[in-house]
């Protein structure tokens with residue numbers, strides 16, 4: 001494999017820095033999902049932690065480096081989960097955390113960012129506008145800007161999931177990874193391709209937020225003017241070139257799924273796994289639902305990566321979803 005920006009030894013070392021509460025998350029075969037999906041399915045559960053997503057693996061690294069360097073303040077843009085995670089990691093290390101988010105982000109995410117003690121600034125636009133605003137604040141205040149997926153620590157933190165996958169699951173054929181900015185996919189993908197190269201690394205995005213997938217397919221950055229998906233955690237319009245370069249080295253495929261499949265996936269995770277998840281965390285199940293033949297008879301791991309969802313919206317989506325019968 002050609003070199004990505006990541007390094008497996010650094011990822012192993014990162015495990016020593018991340019609070020153990022975010023590490024060694026449950027990993028289990030979920031047989032109840034299998035009749036409807038037609039393949040062996042294992043879940044890597046990244047929601048049973050204080051911020052209900054995998055993002056704290058990365059923010060633990062970011063915040064501890066900042067604290068070691070004597071920094072006092074940090075700012076990031078967030079769709080909601082990174083901000084919550086940075087607020088958690090920064091609080092424990094005495095950092096002043098500012099999070100910039102869209103005012104359209106799920107209320108549950110915004111409330112938790114505030115509850116964890118961060119200063120929250122809302123922009124009247126989407127995540128990519130929040131990115132611009134966070135960069136302006138960093139320049140103006142002279143503080144550190146954390147850029148998810150570009151800052152290597154955010155990828156290394158996510159990559160520790162990959163170590164746990166290859167170290168604990170006896171054998172699997174494919175891993176399905178929700179694709180947003182790309183920290184999760186490039187991190188996990190780097191480890192899997194380094195240590196278990198036969199495993200297929202498949203990234204999944206909604207049809208309504210396809211910029212990174214289109215970029216991966218065309219091998220150059222493709223932006224979109226807008227996004228239209230309930231999967232708010234992966235709804236970016238402007239892929240980062242360095243992250244795309246890494247993704248091109250580690251992903252075997254990038255697929256797009258319909259909103260109806262995302263909702264069906266959420267419903268299945270509730271019915272058969274007892275898991276309330278946010279839409280981005282159902283992308284893997286959605287990908288299987290849309291292409292059962294591709295996965296038939298194989299052992300597939302899906303990373304259930306977040307569960308921060310507005311309860312009313314969740315009931316609206318999942319309550320209206322048809323029950324899946326094969």
Ligand SMILES: Cc1ncc(COP(=O)(O)O)c(C=O)c1O
Pocket residue numbers: 053055079081082148149158178179180181182183184185233234278280281305306307
């Ligand atoms: C729940 C959830 N899933 C997936 C992603 C996408 O991760 P990445 O931006 O690392 O590609 C995010 C990003 O915040 C997320 O919050």
